[in-house]
Amino acid sequence: MRKAGLLFQAACLCAVTGLGAAAQDASAPDRVAYMVKPSDADSAITQFDEASVVLFNRGAGPNAQLAIFLPGTGGRPQNVQPLLGVVANQGYRVIGLEYDDTPAVVQVCPRDPNPNCSANFREERIFGSGADAPVQNPPEEAIVHRLVMLLRYLDRRHPEEHWAGYLAGDEPAWSRIVISGLSQGAGMAAYIAKRKPVARVVLFSSPWDFQAPPQTLAPWIGGPSVTPPERWFAELHRREKTAALIAQSYRLLQIPPANVLVFDLDLPEGKDVGGNPFHGSTVHMPGYIPQWQFLYGRSP
Numbered sequence: 001m002r003k004a005g006l007l008f009q010a011a012c013l014c015a016v017t018g019l020g021a022a023a024q025d026a027s028a029p030d031r032v033a034y035m036v037k038p039s040d041a042d043s044a045i046t047q048f049d050e051a052s053v054v055l056f057n058r059g060a061g062p063n064a065q066l067a068i069f070l071p072g073t074g075g076r077p078q079n080v081q082p083l084l085g086v087v088a089n090q091g092y093r094v095i096g097l098e099y100d101d102t103p104a105v106v107q108v109c110p111r112d113p114n115p116n117c118s119a120n121f122r123e124e125r126i127f128g129s130g131a132d133a134p135v136q137n138p139p140e141e142a143i144v145h146r147l148v149m150l151l152r153y154l155d156r157r158h159p160e161e162h163w164a165g166y167l168a169g170d171e172p173a174w175s176r177i178v179i180s181g182l183s184q185g186a187g188m189a190a191y192i193a194k195r196k197p198v199a200r201v202v203l204f205s206s207p208w209d210f211q212a213p214p215q216t217l218a219p220w221i222g223g224p225s226v227t228p229p230e231r232w233f234a235e236l237h238r239r240e241k242t243a244a245l246i247a248q249s250y251r252l253l254q255i256p257p258a259n260v261l262v263f264d265l266d267l268p269e270g271k272d273v274g275g276n277p278f279h280g281s282t283v284h285m286p287g288y289i290p291q292w293q294f295l296y297g298r299s300p
Contacts, residue, residue, distance in 0.1 A: 070185030
């Protein structure tokens with residue numbers, strides 16, 4: 001295996017089964033865990049109301065950075081608790097955030113003639129203000145609003161934990177926040193990092209917003225970013241179906257090559273069931289724990 005920060009080669013990663021050490025990590029004895037339905041944080045939220053997950057170790061005080069994880073299309077935050085637990089062990093406070101995740105961008109925009117379709121889509125889902133967006137959601141359903149209301153809820157319920165320190169007025173305090181996600185959630189993370197100066201961005205297998213035919217990546221991917229390149233980290237699985245398009249996207253995003261990892265573990269026995277199974281495997285398999293640790297780094 002090359003040193004951390006370079007591409008991990010297939011021969012160095014062994015296939016594993018089950019959740020094993022990662023599942024045990026998620027229930028560490030010094031772990032604090034909260035499950036919060038979005039409607040409990042804001043009664044105006046009525047859709048996509050599965051619980052968000054809040055995890056941190058007791059030693060992660062109010063000066064720790066906050067790591068946000070956005071699941072992929074149809075995903076649930078509680079399904080990635082082993083990954084969130086590993087991130088918590090890196091010294092972060094961690095939130096797996098529930099959000100409006102269907103339909104997916106790639107289900108709506110590939111054949112839309114507007115080259116800004118996916119940017120408008122993500123602007124609406126994230127900030128609730130997408131002009132000419134092909135989807136609509138009330139402003140209170142937007143990702144940023146959900147995060148702000150969750151932080152306020154946590155601060156009311158647990159004032160000794162100082163969750164308001166991750167807010168700057170009505171906005172998240174982006175400079176203290178690591179934004180990450182899988183698939184559609186990674187695309188949302190990338191779009192946020194383009195617009196807001198986050199502490200770090202971690203992308204699992206996305207974005208790959210495109211128009212077809214042919215598969216041309218959306219203009220926003222190559223646009224300017226207020227988060228500098230050295231704060232961007234990403235991975236893809238060598239055998240997922242859109243690997244080439246994702247790799248091209250990472251180059252357009254100007255992510256330093258040393259910050260991009262290529263995963264290549266085999267799937268657990270019986271899990272290769274068709275479709276694109278390698279796409280989501282990268283946030284579930286404990287064989288990737290060292291790579292997860294590299295991607296997120298440690299909270300300052």
